[in-house]
Amino acid sequence: MTSPQRPRKVGLDKLDGLELPAAADMHVHLRDGAMAEVVTPTIRKGGVNTVFVMPNLVPPITTVQHCLSYKAKLQVLEPNVTFLMSLYLHPNISPETVIEAKKAGITGIKSYPHGVTTHSDHGVLSYEPFYPVFSEMERQNMVLNLHGELPPSAGEDITVLNAEEAFLPTLLDLHQKFPKLRIILEHCTSEAALKAVASCGPNVAATITAHHLFLIVDDWAGDPHCFCKPVAKTPADRRALLRTVVSGNSKFFFGTDSAPHSAETKRADRFAAGVFTQPHAVGYVIDALEQGVEMGVLRAEEITRERLVGFLSKFGREFYQVPGESGERIVLEKPTGAVEEVLQSEDGRLQVVPFRQGKMTWGVRFKK
Amino acid sequence: MTSPQRPRKVGLDKLDGLELPAAADMHVHLRDGAMAEVVTPTIRKGGVNTVFVMPNLVPPITTVQHCLSYKAKLQVLEPNVTFLMSLYLHPNISPETVIEAKKAGITGIKSYPHGVTTHSDHGVLSYEPFYPVFSEMERQNMVLNLHGELPPSAGEDITVLNAEEAFLPTLLDLHQKFPKLRIILEHCTSEAALKAVASCGPNVAATITAHHLFLIVDDWAGDPHCFCKPVAKTPADRRALLRTVVSGNSKFFFGTDSAPHSAETKRADRFAAGVFTQPHAVGYVIDALEQGVEMGVLRAEEITRERLVGFLSKFGREFYQVPGESGERIVLEKPTGAVEEVLQSEDGRLQVVPFRQGKMTWGVRFKK
Numbered sequence: 151m152t153s154p155q156r157p158r159k160v161g162l163d164k165l166d167g168l169e170l171p172a173a174a175d176m177h178v179h180l181r182d183g184a185m186a187e188v189v190t191p192t193i194r195k196g197g198v199n200t201v202f203v204m205p206n207l208v209p210p211i212t213t214v215q216h217c218l219s220y221k222a223k224l225q226v227l228e229p230n231v232t233f234l235m236s237l238y239l240h241p242n243i244s245p246e247t248v249i250e251a252k253k254a255g256i257t258g259i260k261s262y263p264h265g266v267t268t269h270s271d272h273g274v275l276s277y278e279p280f281y282p283v284f285s286e287m288e289r290q291n292m293v294l295n296l297h298g299e300l301p302p303s304a305g306e307d308i309t310v311l312n313a314e315e316a317f318l319p320t321l322l323d324l325h326q327k328f329p330k331l332r333i334i335l336e337h338c339t340s341e342a343a344l345k346a347v348a349s350c351g352p353n354v355a356a357t358i359t360a361h362h363l364f365l366i367v368d369d370w371a372g373d374p375h376c377f378c379k380p381v382a383k384t385p386a387d388r389r390a391l392l393r394t395v396v397s398g399n400s401k402f403f404f405g406t407d408s409a410p411h412s413a414e415t416k417r418a419d420r421f422a423a424g425v426f427t428q429p430h431a432v433g434y435v436i437d438a439l440e441q442g443v444e445m446g447v448l449r450a451e452e453i454t455r456e457r458l459v460g461f462l463s464k465f466g467r468e469f470y471q472v473p474g475e476s477g478e479r480i481v482l483e484k485p486t487g488a489v490e491e492v493l494q495s496e497d498g499r500l501q502v503v504p505f506r507q508g509k510m511t512w513g514v515r516f517k518k
Numbered sequence: 519m520t521s522p523q524r525p526r527k528v529g530l531d532k533l534d535g536l537e538l539p540a541a542a543d544m545h546v547h548l549r550d551g552a553m554a555e556v557v558t559p560t561i562r563k564g565g566v567n568t569v570f571v572m573p574n575l576v577p578p579i580t581t582v583q584h585c586l587s588y589k590a591k592l593q594v595l596e597p598n599v600t601f602l603m604s605l606y607l608h609p610n611i612s613p614e615t616v617i618e619a620k621k622a623g624i625t626g627i628k629s630y631p632h633g634v635t636t637h638s639d640h641g642v643l644s645y646e647p648f649y650p651v652f653s654e655m656e657r658q659n660m661v662l663n664l665h666g667e668l669p670p671s672a673g674e675d676i677t678v679l680n681a682e683e684a685f686l687p688t689l690l691d692l693h694q695k696f697p698k699l700r701i702i703l704e705h706c707t708s709e710a711a712l713k714a715v716a717s718c719g720p721n722v723a724a725t726i727t728a729h730h731l732f733l734i735v736d737d738w739a740g741d742p743h744c745f746c747k748p749v750a751k752t753p754a755d756r757r758a759l760l761r762t763v764v765s766g767n768s769k770f771f772f773g774t775d776s777a778p779h780s781a782e783t784k785r786a787d788r789f790a791a792g793v794f795t796q797p798h799a800v801g802y803v804i805d806a807l808e809q810g811v812e813m814g815v816l817r818a819e820e821i822t823r824e825r826l827v828g829f830l831s832k833f834g835r836e837f838y839q840v841p842g843e844s845g846e847r848i849v850l851e852k853p854t855g856a857v858e859e860v861l862q863s864e865d866g867r868l869q870v871v872p873f874r875q876g877k878m879t880w881g882v883r884f885k886k
């Protein structure tokens with residue numbers, strides 16, 4: 151990673167001052183309580199005005215009422231963001247819940263395989279019992295969001311490294327069984343996943359985070375702030391992700407999976423999975439593309455305004471069939487400052503360490 | 519991992535009360551200062567009376583004088599252990615150093631590739647400049663101890679996961695160039711490494727740790743106390759290690775790579791590599807074999823006294839050509855207590871978290 155001391159190389163200075171539509175971050179963890187109060191106000195700071203909000207609170211959001219009251223709280227914390235909401239796939243959810251959810255303006259239902267990540271204790275063991283739910287979702291034109299990893303219980307050779315690739319047959323099977331169901335393979339991390347999604351029809355898409363554009367397995371070996379699920383994988387996987395971001399393929403769009411945990415639970419004997427990227431969402435993507443150019447994985451010419459607009463804003467909004475960015479524009483500013491060492495609650499009792507703390511990052515501001 | 523609450527299954531109760539020669543732990547980090555004072559007295563607690571001591575202090579041990587004064591300090595801390603000593607392969611080391619070291623009773627020279635683990639900043643970038651040193655070691659019948667991982671700088675696709683396998687051609691090359699040089703591939707973690715060592719002549723051996731008999735990548739994903747270099751790898755690698763321990767192949771013997779770090783540096787934004795196993799060295803091996811039986815990887819019948827003696831004591835002493843265990847006997851005792859949550863210095867200021875803290879473990883006592 152670039153240290154703040156090191157002078158910047160060539161990079162992407164051509165993007166300095168570039169105006170873009172406000173970004174859509176189609177996978178965010180905003181939590182609740184004090185953490186939501188710290189995190190939610192940073193959404194716009196990252197250049198984002200539309201988010202798709204994860205439902206893995208404690209307890210998980212499995213009713214329309216819980217979802218709407220959560221949305222109302224978030225809207226108070228940040229009135230100038232569009233919150234797209236989701237339910238947590240769970241035995242509580244019936245086809246009737248789907249109908250009710252659709253009417254209430256809820257956008258998607260998120261599936262967590264049992265036990266693979268933070269607050270997935272209530273996650274799915276088998277998809278088959280949910281087929282009636284998926285059928286109703288297809289009819290209601292709702293989105294199914296998949297955390298695409300097999301749990302360790304699925305086989306003695308399943309590890310954090312191959313759990314995503316091992317899940318891909320499940321993705322393809324669900325797509326075949328419910329071809330009209332819009333499915334998103336969330337936060338995909340492997341070349342195999344990118345290929346599987348690319349091979350599907352237009353109803354299957356994938357989100358790509360900012361941090362997986364930077365990280366490989368070596369980065370989370372020894373650093374709790376770079377540890378997340380799915381884990382970052384090989385250099386080849388990272389290169390494939392970088393290339394996909396600038397490919398112009400509308401099946402792939404931005405979702406940070408920003409997942410804040412208190413510094414206390416990260417500096418611990420067992421630490422939680424999650425990388426916190428919300429306050430610099432768009433900036434990190436530009437940082438990563440700049441690294442990609444420095445590494446020779448990308449050419450600066452490939453990083454065009456059109457491709458950035460597609461990945462950061464347009465493709466996600468189109469897939470979700472949600473209104474555009476309301477004419478809001480953001481402006482990129484070449485790095486002049488470093489990522490905060492920590493963000494904290496007003497009383498200072500809750501601290502969160504952001505990704506690449508202390509490293510230089512591209513600035514993003516909303517145009518007035 | 520077994521929780522202390524869970525009642526033990528069948529397991530290896532047949533080993534309860536078994537007498538064995540005291541164990542030889544052919545790879546230990548005893549550190550210096552306060553840490554050495556905490557760790558060194560735990561060697562015998564683990565059933566061990568002979569250790570091969572790593573030289574990666576700060577600064578590293580590159581002179582005979584430094585090595586002997588370090589040995590004297592350790593001997594004061596624990597008079598009833600045989601300390602086999604090593605130098606750190608470094609430009610300071612000349613063929614003359616090798617001759618001097620041999621005369622002083624130093625056993626081996628340890629090579630750390632540059633930048634792969636704790637205190638490897640002075641490590642090797644290329645072996646070729648050391649060929650004259652290796653020639654002299656061959657003449658003097660000294661042991662070359664290899665940390666067998668390529669550093670990330672060796673190639674853009676080298677990661678913590680494949681660094682050991684990528685090092686194997688270097689091992690084979692050194693063995694071919696210096697066929698009479700006794701070489702140990704330290705703490706091997708992969709099936710590929712086991713096969714490579716098995717394929718070499720009798721002058722190449724390998725150590726196997728206790729913790730790699732338990733761990734896979736999933737275990738250090740989220741747990742700083744299970745993170746070490748080389749990192750634990752796949753379930754298949756773990757199974758291969760377990761099978762090798764009970765194989766009776768004298769090329770493979772015990773070396774814990776016990777590597778204590780303060781709890782403070784483990785619960786941190788960047789945490790150090792190393793698993794601390796010294797106080798329960800032999801107990802952990804029996805625990806792991808018991809898990810191997812429970813998992814169906816091993817059969818209880820394979821775990822004979824002869825195989826345990828070979829792996830834990832005989833093969834290592836023979837390879838190092840050092841005197842036996844002085845008639846000292848240890849006795850195995852089936853688990854009745856749990857691993858300490860923490861070990862600490864007398865003033866309580868230095869704390870170290872042992873591997874499998876709080877978990878049940880086989881007991882080991884010296885027979886009086």
